[in-house]
Amino acid sequence: MNQSTITRCVAALLLGGAVLATGAQAVAPAEILAGYSAQAGAPPSPARGQQLFNTRHGGEWSCASCHGAAPTQAGKHASTGKAIGALAPAFNAERFTDLARTDKWFRRNCNDVMGRECTYAEKADVLSWLLALKP
Amino acid sequence: MSETSVFRAEAPANAAGTRKVLVWDAPVRVFHWLLVACFAGAYITAESERWRLVHVTLGYTMGGLVAFRVLWGLAGTRYARFSNFVRGPAAVARYLRSIVRGEPEHHTGHNPAGALAILALLGLAVAITASGWATFNDVGGKWLEEFHEVAANLMLAVVGAHIAGAVVSSWLHRENLIGAMIDGRKQVRPEEGVRSAWRTVAALMLVVVLGFWWMQWQAAPAGGAASDRPVAAAKAKNHDRGHD
Numbered sequence: 001m002n003q004s005t006i007t008r009c010v011a012a013l014l015l016g017g018a019v020l021a022t023g024a025q026a027v028a029p030a031e032i033l034a035g036y037s038a039q040a041g042a043p044p045s046p047a048r049g050q051q052l053f054n055t056r057h058g059g060e061w062s063c064a065s066c067h068g069a070a071p072t073q074a075g076k077h078a079s080t081g082k083a084i085g086a087l088a089p090a091f092n093a094e095r096f097t098d099l100a101r102t103d104k105w106f107r108r109n110c111n112d113v114m115g116r117e118c119t120y121a122e123k124a125d126v127l128s129w130l131l132a133l134k135p
Numbered sequence: 136m137s138e139t140s141v142f143r144a145e146a147p148a149n150a151a152g153t154r155k156v157l158v159w160d161a162p163v164r165v166f167h168w169l170l171v172a173c174f175a176g177a178y179i180t181a182e183s184e185r186w187r188l189v190h191v192t193l194g195y196t197m198g199g200l201v202a203f204r205v206l207w208g209l210a211g212t213r214y215a216r217f218s219n220f221v222r223g224p225a226a227v228a229r230y231l232r233s234i235v236r237g238e239p240e241h242h243t244g245h246n247p248a249g250a251l252a253i254l255a256l257l258g259l260a261v262a263i264t265a266s267g268w269a270t271f272n273d274v275g276g277k278w279l280e281e282f283h284e285v286a287a288n289l290m291l292a293v294v295g296a297h298i299a300g301a302v303v304s305s306w307l308h309r310e311n312l313i314g315a316m317i318d319g320r321k322q323v324r325p326e327e328g329v330r331s332a333w334r335t336v337a338a339l340m341l342v343v344v345l346g347f348w349w350m351q352w353q354a355a356p357a358g359g360a361a362s363d364r365p366v367a368a369a370k371a372k373n374h375d376r377g378h379d
Contacts, residue, residue: 077187078184079184080355108182109184110183112185
């Protein structure tokens with residue numbers, strides 16, 4: 001394999017990554033919430049969301065174990081100890097602005113906390129609570 | 136596959152004057168199987184925060200292994216060296232054509248198509264380790280996280296092709312390539328073998344890898360994979376708030 005072939009492969013990989021990364025357009029957290037609520041077929045409940053967030057569902061962790069009971073400030077990863085940026089959108093403009101990313105992290109974190117994926121209703125509840133948190 | 140090609144494929148193994156000799160030195164084999172373990176383990180633990188430190192540790196190990204392999208590709212034994220197996224596209228095309236014809240070229244070391252997979256795997260492993268390190272340490276942006284995942288899935292695809300290639304060429308050449316990556320031996324002319332297995336280097340690799348894992352275990356905030364301390368802390372916090 002000559003050098004130009006290697007260069008081309010690397011360039012293709014980088015380009016592919018860049019296209020994938022920029023392919024997702026930014027949306028407002030409220031739009032993501034509206035989507036989840038529509039899928040759930042019921043209006044979200046911030047109180048239920050807060051409850052879900054702070055409860056350990058028969059496992060070792062709650063969402064708050066890493067994000068903190070008040071996700072208006074940085075949390076601390078429960079196994080790596082790394083700082084995690086605030087989750088509430090009013091305190092961290094990057095949060096919940098990319099549907100694919102939001103779905104991915106709900107999938108991962110719900111599996112860690114509840115041992116299953118969250119339903120649309122549960123995701124809508126949690127997001128509605130996070131959006132209700134204001135400075 | 137025709138009768139003739141079966142005969143030809145078997146010819147090297149049956150040729151007079153061949154015997155089982157060492158082709159893959161010990162560092163090559165230990166590298167290979169440690170890389171398998173690291174990539175598989177990191178892939179399986181990718182989704183869970185509970186296993187995040189294991190994932191990261193296996194990823195860094197993979198990076199270290201590849202760094203070693205690059206050096207060994209310059210200084211190792213005959214078939215471990217890049218100069219022995221890195222070939223241009225023309226050689227790859229010629230090899231693939233020889234397979235299609237049913238008269239596969241025999242290579243004692245890596246064949247040109249296999250070499251291509253190896254270079255892709257090494258390159259991807261470097262890209263995955265670097266982007267994983269950057270993501271874990273909040274250097275760079277979200278795009279690096281995407282890149283990390285895309286590259287890891289690409290590597291899984293190349294692993295699939297590599298395994299398929301090893302199985303197919305084992306069958307075409309009537310030689311057990313998977314077994315050869317375990318005991319290092321192939322049925323070839325004695326003068327084609329390598330003299331030393333470099334077992335000391337392989338043992339040193341194992342010591343360094345196990346030592347690194349032990350250090351990571353010690354440095355983990357909760358004293359390892361178990362998350363007792365953070366959970367206890369969370370428990371206490373919940374208790375303070377009268378939440379339990």
